[in-house]
Amino acid sequence: MEHNVITLIPYVDKIYCKAVLGEVYVHQQTCSAYGRNREININHNRHELQQEIRKDGVNADLVLLMDSDVIADNEQLEALLENFEGKPLALRTKDFDTGRHVCCACCLMRLEDYLAIDYVGEYVDVCQCSKIMEKFGVSYLEGYQAHEWRDVDRGTNIFHGERVTYHVEKASVKEG
Numbered sequence: 001m002e003h004n005v006i007t008l009i010p011y012v013d014k015i016y017c018k019a020v021l022g023e024v025y026v027h028q029q030t031c032s033a034y035g036r037n038r039e040i041n042i043n044h045n046r047h048e049l050q051q052e053i054r055k056d057g058v059n060a061d062l063v064l065l066m067d068s069d070v071i072a073d074n075e076q077l078e079a080l081l082e083n084f085e086g087k088p089l090a091l092r093t094k095d096f097d098t099g100r101h102v103c104c105a106c107c108l109m110r111l112e113d114y115l116a117i118d119y120v121g122e123y124v125d126v127c128q129c130s131k132i133m134e135k136f137g138v139s140y141l142e143g144y145q146a147h148e149w150r151d152v153d154r155g156t157n158i159f160h161g162e163r164v165t166y167h168v169e170k171a172s173v174k175e176g
Helices: 038-056 075-085 111-115 128-136
Strands: 005-011 023-028 062-066 089-092 104-110 139-145 152-161 161-168
Touching: 005 038, 023 111, 038 062, 038 111, 038 128, 062 075, 062 111, 075 089, 075 104, 075 139, 104 128
Parallel strands: 005 023, 005 062, 089 139
Antiparallel strands: 062 104, 089 104, 152 161
């Protein structure tokens, strides 16, 4: 089945991803005065982009939600599209086990499902991935690994407020 896909990229200062599906819509965060909570700012940015998509009345049946720092290649995105069966499907972007949390930094879903996500009306401080997981369920496309662009190594044992095995996210070898 042929799909009409758009890629949505909310960002703050720079877009590192190069591979996309279909037409690209970007939205630069217009306000960072929502406080110091990272998730609140992310949800407001995503909400603003969602409002633009509603207003523009885009012609698409699928949406690829792509964080601005995701590095994936065309083969990985085509595999997402080929394996999509109606339920949100994501590429792994973390090189460690995220447990029950499916990261939606690179997630393909139906446009109608995307428009049904409430980013700011309820629990604006909850990770956007959780909003998608709770509403629709999300799974990873097994056998594929994208990553997030980093300019420095970053080590931690906390992921979304939960303790995980200590891991180091390596700096990217090259930008995009």
